[in-house]
Amino acid sequence: MVSAAEPILLTGRVIKAGRASGTALVSPEPIGFYGHVDPETGLIREKGHPLEGECVTGRVLCFPTGKGSTVGSYTLYRMNKAGTAPAAILNEQSEAIIAVGAIIGDIPMLDQIDLSRIATGDWIVVADEQVEVRAGGQHKDQHFVTADW
Amino acid sequence: MAAKLTSDERDMLAGKHGPGVQKALEIVVALGKIYGAQDLVPVESVQVSGVSYQNLGSAGLAFLREWANDGARVRVPTFLNPAGMDLRRWQTMGIDAEFARQQLAVIDAFTVLGIAPTCTCTPYLIGYEPGPGAHVAWAESSAVSFANSVLGARTNREGGPSALAAAICGRTARYGLHCDENRRASVLVEVSCPVRSVSDWGALGYMVGQATQSQVLYFQGLEPDGVDALKALGAAMAASGAVALYHVEGVTPEARLAGVLRPDHTRLAIDNLEAGYRALSGGPTRIDLVWLGCPHASVAEVARLAAFAEGRRFVPEVWITTNRPVREESEMAGSVAAIETAGGRVWADGCVVVAPLRGRFSTVATLSAKGAYYAPSLLGTDVRYGTWLQLERAMLTGFWE
Numbered sequence: 001m002v003s004a005a006e007p008i009l010l011t012g013r014v015i016k017a018g019r020a021s022g023t024a025l026v027s028p029e030p031i032g033f034y035g036h037v038d039p040e041t042g043l044i045r046e047k048g049h050p051l052e053g054e055c056v057t058g059r060v061l062c063f064p065t066g067k068g069s070t071v072g073s074y075t076l077y078r079m080n081k082a083g084t085a086p087a088a089i090l091n092e093q094s095e096a097i098i099a100v101g102a103i104i105g106d107i108p109m110l111d112q113i114d115l116s117r118i119a120t121g122d123w124i125v126v127a128d129e130q131v132e133v134r135a136g137g138q139h140k141d142q143h144f145v146t147a148d149w
Numbered sequence: 150m151a152a153k154l155t156s157d158e159r160d161m162l163a164g165k166h167g168p169g170v171q172k173a174l175e176i177v178v179a180l181g182k183i184y185g186a187q188d189l190v191p192v193e194s195v196q197v198s199g200v201s202y203q204n205l206g207s208a209g210l211a212f213l214r215e216w217a218n219d220g221a222r223v224r225v226p227t228f229l230n231p232a233g234m235d236l237r238r239w240q241t242m243g244i245d246a247e248f249a250r251q252q253l254a255v256i257d258a259f260t261v262l263g264i265a266p267t268c269t270c271t272p273y274l275i276g277y278e279p280g281p282g283a284h285v286a287w288a289e290s291s292a293v294s295f296a297n298s299v300l301g302a303r304t305n306r307e308g309g310p311s312a313l314a315a316a317i318c319g320r321t322a323r324y325g326l327h328c329d330e331n332r333r334a335s336v337l338v339e340v341s342c343p344v345r346s347v348s349d350w351g352a353l354g355y356m357v358g359q360a361t362q363s364q365v366l367y368f369q370g371l372e373p374d375g376v377d378a379l380k381a382l383g384a385a386m387a388a389s390g391a392v393a394l395y396h397v398e399g400v401t402p403e404a405r406l407a408g409v410l411r412p413d414h415t416r417l418a419i420d421n422l423e424a425g426y427r428a429l430s431g432g433p434t435r436i437d438l439v440w441l442g443c444p445h446a447s448v449a450e451v452a453r454l455a456a457f458a459e460g461r462r463f464v465p466e467v468w469i470t471t472n473r474p475v476r477e478e479s480e481m482a483g484s485v486a487a488i489e490t491a492g493g494r495v496w497a498d499g500c501v502v503v504a505p506l507r508g509r510f511s512t513v514a515t516l517s518a519k520g521a522y523y524a525p526s527l528l529g530t531d532v533r534y535g536t537w538l539q540l541e542r543a544m545l546t547g548f549w550e
Contacts, residue, residue, distance in 0.1 A: 001266060015179050039208065071204055072309035078208030100310045103172065111183070124531045 010113055010131040012090065015099045017128050018108030022087035024122040024133075026115060027051045032068025033075035033101065044100040058125040061086035062115050066098035076101030088126045090115065107145035151324065151381050152181045153188045161318055173317035179533060180311055181322030190284045190323040194226045195316035196272055197264070198288035198438040199309025201233035201503035202252040209309070210251065214260035216313075222263040223316035228277060229259060229268045230289045230294025231445070231470070231500035236266065242496060248505050262313070268498040269472035271380065271445040273300065276474075281402050284327055286315035289390070291444045291519060294383035296315035299376070301402035303327045306393050326394055333411045334367035334396055341370055341420045348536050350378045350426030351518025354385025359428075360417055363391040367410045369398045377447055384444050385518035429521040432531025432547040438510040439463070439540060442470035448478050451495065455484035457541060458491035464547035466510075467493035470500055493544075502527040514543045 022089070030035070031048055036046035042057035066072065079085035085107050089098065094111035096132075102109035108126050118124065123134040160166060161174040177189060187201055189545045199205050205213075233252050234244040244252075256266045269275065270289045273296065279285045287293045288307040296302040305325040307315065315321040325331055338361075344353050350373070357366065364384075373379050379397075386392035396404040441454060446469050454469055468548035469488065471479075476497040479485050485495045500512075513524050514533040521534040533539075533549040542550050 002220070014180070016175075040187065071199065071206070073207065073308065073310050074199075074209040074212060077212050078206075081208070081211065094183050096183065096308055096311060097182055098177055099183055100308060100314075103175050103179055104310060 004068060007132050007134045008117060010133065011129055012110030012113040012116060012131060014095050014129050015109040015111055016102040016107060018088070018106075019124040019127045020060065020088040020108045021123070022058050022060045024118050024120055024124050025051065025054060025061050026118055026120045027048075027061075028064040029063070030049065030065050030067040031063045034069040035071035036068065037075060037079075039075050039078040039082055039084060042079065056086045057084045058087050060088045060090060060126065062090040062113070062118050062142035064092045064115065065097075066091070066095045068097070070097050072097045072105060073101035076107060077124075080105040080107065088124070090118070090131065152178065152186045154178070156188060158320070163232065167220040169216055170318055171218035172216065172219065172316040173221060176311055176314035177320055177322055181324060184322065184324035186322035188323055189320040190327055190476035191319055192225055192286045192315050193279055193283045194277060194285045195223065195312050196228055196230065196289060197259070197293055197309060197312045197316065198230040198232045198266060198285040198307070200255065200259070201500070202248060202255050203233045203503055203505055205255055205309070207251075210255050210258060213255065215263065216317075217258055217261040221317045224319040225316055226277070227264045227316040228272050229264060229266060231270055231503060232256065232268045232498050233504045234499045235496040236498045237270070238496070241495075242499070242504075243452050243509070245505060256485065264316075264318075267473065269445050270500065271447070271472065272448050273423065274445065274475060275377075275472055283320065286312050286321045288312040290387035290393070291380070291384035292395050292459050294387045294395070295380060297326055298383060298396065298401050299379050302511065306391065319375040332394060333409055334365045335411050335414050336361050336364050336366050336417055337410060337414050338366050338368045338417045338419065339370060340368060341418065342422060344371060344422070346536055347377060347381045348426070348516050348518075348534065349422055350381040351385045351516065351521075351534075352422040352429065353419065354382040354517045355389045355416065355429055355522065356422070356425040358386035358390030358392050361390055361392060363393065366392060366395040367398070367404070367414070368395060370435055371397050371400065371418065373397065373400060377450060380444055380447075381518065385522070388519040388522045409511060413470060425518070426534065429518055429534035430532060432533065433512050434533075436465050436512050436514045436533060436543045436547055436549055437466045438513045439465055439518060439544050440470070440513050440515045441468070441517070443502070446471040448482070450477055451479040451484045452482065452489070453473065454493070455479070455487040457544070458485060458488045458493060461491050463492040467491070468496060468501065468542050469493065470496050473497045514540055514549060516540055
């Protein structure tokens, strides 16, 4: 994590342009949305996933890449309609399912982001290709994940 | 934006053709960006997946309606993957009325988008045969494999929304199998055992798909006796692996091209098919469903079942799934009557593994390696996979021998 006094700036590749802010929720492992994230509550339901039980709603969701069924694109669309979607998505390497989901779900998304620079709880501001990271965030983050990954 | 866009495409992306077309181009451009495309390429036809309401769900249906309301319409010939039921005889099939209502609403939404409701994974059996070199955007994995390999057309494995986006803007991003250099084989598969029946082709495909995943293959030693053999081979490889293109020496159109086999290729030797048969078959011997037509049956496959059915009575349920045109042709030939008189069913439009049938059957017998691969997870059944003779016995006795 970086010091709160000096935000770091990262630049990514725009998959879905837009502006958003929120606290980071960082997964060391890929996320699949279909069957693994509950679109009604925003909770990650995949058994054994490092973020199992975490809520993605309103967070800047950071994970290496997507996985799982192609129907996952529609899950992101549904989350947008249900108000449970993440505020933004940051990936290391985007793949088709999440990218299409972000476009049809109107969720700002970047990839080619070095996720080692971001920790769960950091405050993130996304503006098109720019990502600003403030350590610890503006808000005390009750979702902070302390697992040893 | 790395890919070069034409002025027409830039207009689409800027919303000058309406929000529906804009969204379609956004999807195509994003995929091009992710996969490093230099530009977009016009597509001749599209096959859309995500048609069964079981896969699409209420979110997918809402999205299709919204896209249609945004003025999106397909601009190239487009057809649909199988639905979760026979669109006309769903009641006879035992499909719940609420599911049927939603499934028909999905078909209506596709119709508003300008798509004729021809639901099939074998569009190439009913006249949609893109020629060698044609760029298309197809989604169903066995259809993708057939189009690329047997017809020499060019398509990536599209997802439901990306295929539909291609249909709406008439383009796809030029990457992957649209490009010459990615169509060369990286694995030489040397088959030294006989491969004769449909179940042999499926067992071979299952084994090779498992071993090679998404690589491009070059087969030596195969003599397929027609389209149905290659349909079974490709479907199995696309299920157990993600094979989207294979070449067969002396058979498929690109196999004779210079340099089709990359110099740094690896080798895979197959000298018997037992491992494939063993992996696909297991569980109880009592059979409650015999299922043919995965991928959707050809007229010849329906006729073969009809010839066996003539004058006989089936003990378990016997279903063969196909598309509407094949069913109609088979009806005129008398095949449908022969099968249904014996107690079997010829379903159109649908597919067993995307239908809401979980819990209905306990053990399915099939000649389809793809069906055998998916039935345990999607239907919750055990599966017996074997030869046509074993299947004949199962149809007459209800047991697997």
